[in-house]
Amino acid sequence: MNSDDLEDPTDHPLHDWAAKRRAIARSRHWVSPKGPRTRWRKAIFNQALAAFSLGLRLTPLHGRGRRNALDLQQVEMELDLPGLPAAFDGYRLLQLSDTHLDAFPEIAEATHRLLDGLTVDALAITGDVHGNHHAPIDRSTSLLMQALRGLTVTGPRLAILGNHDDVTMAGALARLGFEVLVNRSVTLERGGERLTVTGLDDVHNFYTDAALAALREPGEAFRIALVHSAEMADHAADAGYALYLSGHTHGGQVCLPGGRPLVTQLTRCRHAAVGLWREGRMIGYTSRGLGVSDPPVRFNCRGEVALITLRRARELHRER
Ligand SMILES: [Fe+2]
Numbered sequence: 001m002n003s004d005d006l007e008d009p010t011d012h013p014l015h016d017w018a019a020k021r022r023a024i025a026r027s028r029h030w031v032s033p034k035g036p037r038t039r040w041r042k043a044i045f046n047q048a049l050a051a052f053s054l055g056l057r058l059t060p061l062h063g064r065g066r067r068n069a070l071d072l073q074q075v076e077m078e079l080d081l082p083g084l085p086a087a088f089d090g091y092r093l094l095q096l097s098d099t100h101l102d103a104f105p106e107i108a109e110a111t112h113r114l115l116d117g118l119t120v121d122a123l124a125i126t127g128d129v130h131g132n133h134h135a136p137i138d139r140s141t142s143l144l145m146q147a148l149r150g151l152t153v154t155g156p157r158l159a160i161l162g163n164h165d166d167v168t169m170a171g172a173l174a175r176l177g178f179e180v181l182v183n184r185s186v187t188l189e190r191g192g193e194r195l196t197v198t199g200l201d202d203v204h205n206f207y208t209d210a211a212l213a214a215l216r217e218p219g220e221a222f223r224i225a226l227v228h229s230a231e232m233a234d235h236a237a238d239a240g241y242a243l244y245l246s247g248h249t250h251g252g253q254v255c256l257p258g259g260r261p262l263v264t265q266l267t268r269c270r271h272a273a274v275g276l277w278r279e280g281r282m283i284g285y286t287s288r289g290l291g292v293s294d295p296p297v298r299f300n301c302r303g304e305v306a307l308i309t310l311r312r313a314r315e316l317h318r319e320r
């Protein structure tokens with residue numbers, strides 16, 4: 001989308017999408033690729049979480065968990081990808097996910113320190129820029145820009161929405177210069193070669209058939225999917241995607257020693273809850289996310305930014 005927002009949706013190309021998403025938001029159900037689910041389970045979970053959060057605040061563990069949440073990590077990886085166009089060999093993509101900076105503003109400055117001076121070819125924000133549904137989204141976006149101020153992105157700044165982002169986040173991010181992918185694709189060009197990046201709206205709560213249709217639209221031979229949660233991994237692999245980037249789970253946020261998540265908030269594709277994974281021939285990466293949701297603590301699970309270098313898989317270097 002361009003810098004038009006959704007304030008005057010009457011002739012906006014995303015009008016239908018916004019209307020359907022708002023209808024789901026007002027309904028008694030969330031909708032994932034698994035189908036509709038009632039909200040009462042989530043409501044009970046949230047009540048239990050609120051009680052846990054309140055109890056935690058009365059203990060020294062709360063301060064420790066907050067310090068853990070500020071202890072961010074820059075995860076670096078090189079991914080060998082069959083079919084990657086040669087011109088993209090060495091392409092550096094920075095993934096940020098689940099920034100939720102309104103929920104923990106100090107993470108913005110910690111992120112700035114981590115990213116200051118870094119140069120990348122592309123930036124991908126994989127949803128949940130916002131945290132508290134009742135807070136103004138400008139708070140989250142201004143903190144995001146504060147966090148990114150020392151980062152140089154020579155190519156596209158891509159973004160998708162998460163389940164915490166409402167429809168107005170699409171316009172807000174577009175006004176900040178992001179290419180917001182709501183069930184659509186964009187072509188990246190480098191050295192005369194091309195690849196396709198397809199971005200979906202959140203599918204954990206706001207799945208519609210438009211997401212699956214966008215995933216299946218024809219594009220370049222090499223395709224990357226950006227989806228807030230891993231819940232479309234099997235569909236993307238079937239559609240021939242080479243790489244799938246997601247977040248949503250926060251890596252569990254509060255994990256057992258060794259980093260095993262207690263809760264992943266996935267309705268399907270649970271094998272893809274954290275880190276690197278495979279689905280058929282497709283490689284996936286699920287970020288632990290930068291920020292936190294309530295309670296604003298982390299244990300055995302660091303917040304992260306992911307610096308991903310795309311590499312052309314060796315076997316495809318051979319001349320035929
Ligand atoms: Fe999140």
